[in-house]
Amino acid sequence: MPVLRSPGPVSDTAVGAGADAAPEVRADCSRCFGLCCVALPFARSADFAVDKPAGTPCGNLRPDSRCGIHDRLRDRGFTGCTVFDCFGAGQQVSQVTFGGRDWRGDPGIAGPMFAVFPVMRQLHELLRYLGDALARPEAAPVHAELRVAAGELSALTRADADTLTGLDVPPLRRTVSDLLLRASELVRAGSRGRELRGADLFGARLRGAALGGASLRGALLVAADLSGADLRRADVIGADLRDADLSGADLTGCLFLTQAQLDGARGDSATVLPDGFTRPAHWSEADGSRASRAASDRSRPRGGRDRRGGRGRRGSRKAG
Numbered sequence: 001m002p003v004l005r006s007p008g009p010v011s012d013t014a015v016g017a018g019a020d021a022a023p024e025v026r027a028d029c030s031r032c033f034g035l036c037c038v039a040l041p042f043a044r045s046a047d048f049a050v051d052k053p054a055g056t057p058c059g060n061l062r063p064d065s066r067c068g069i070h071d072r073l074r075d076r077g078f079t080g081c082t083v084f085d086c087f088g089a090g091q092q093v094s095q096v097t098f099g100g101r102d103w104r105g106d107p108g109i110a111g112p113m114f115a116v117f118p119v120m121r122q123l124h125e126l127l128r129y130l131g132d133a134l135a136r137p138e139a140a141p142v143h144a145e146l147r148v149a150a151g152e153l154s155a156l157t158r159a160d161a162d163t164l165t166g167l168d169v170p171p172l173r174r175t176v177s178d179l180l181l182r183a184s185e186l187v188r189a190g191s192r193g194r195e196l197r198g199a200d201l202f203g204a205r206l207r208g209a210a211l212g213g214a215s216l217r218g219a220l221l222v223a224a225d226l227s228g229a230d231l232r233r234a235d236v237i238g239a240d241l242r243d244a245d246l247s248g249a250d251l252t253g254c255l256f257l258t259q260a261q262l263d264g265a266r267g268d269s270a271t272v273l274p275d276g277f278t279r280p281a282h283w284s285e286a287d288g289s290r291a292s293r294a295a296s297d298r299s300r301p302r303g304g305r306d307r308r309g310g311r312g313r314r315g316s317r318k319a320g
């Protein structure tokens, strides 16, 4: 039985779709035609140095779809570009929806391509979260429903451009969100922490706070001091961590954490990351005392470890 009630033909083929049919949810800029740099609008702000309307190429985008200032984005006032994640939607639209046709050589597809991209990004983001929930053994009671939802969403990512642009995404998001919440509660059942869903914690002083197993869903944590905080198994879906200080914090097992959230935060070499995440290049080295405290903390048993050396969010396309 369909979970998402998406358009008939697409939904029908999606139910039971296997993992082999799932699209990638990690960006591969080398197979994208620079869609995030064209399709999306910017507003001049702390995150973007210029205004840019949707559908207009950024002035820094090169003809080969690479960013001309990739290694200077923060210095040039384009921090927003360093924290954006398309979750693989760029290559899906470029290579699957439009079969490898570049909007530059085929201007007739430019408009539809740019319209599909934000829709695809939302589908891929949901798939990324579903994948996280499916990887948690504690969420086994809802795995069957999660798999059906993932199959339906995967099928939608292979739909044609008209179907995608006509999608009513908010109901899909709500349905998936309910499932993810149930998964979250199962995962955090043994270490249920504080309920801070949607809390306004802008600039809050949470240094060393015990937030293990907490719900921080959609919390506003901009510029919050979370240094040394225990965030193990905290649910951070949609939490705004821009400029939050995660130095020395422990994020082992964090639920629904994204690389973009880490990229927008501050941290250091003592921050404990979950498996599969990359320590952002702009993070600092821990000072001696913090490093030694973190090392001492980590002598306690806990799962997870940092894995360094993964690719940055902006992949090879952006490297100039």
Ligand code: SF4
Pocket: 036, 037, 038, 058, 059, 060, 061, 062, 066, 067, 068, 069, 070, 078, 081, 318
């Ligand atoms: S990544 Fe570079 S080309 Fe793309 S929008 Fe940002 S500054 Fe422009």
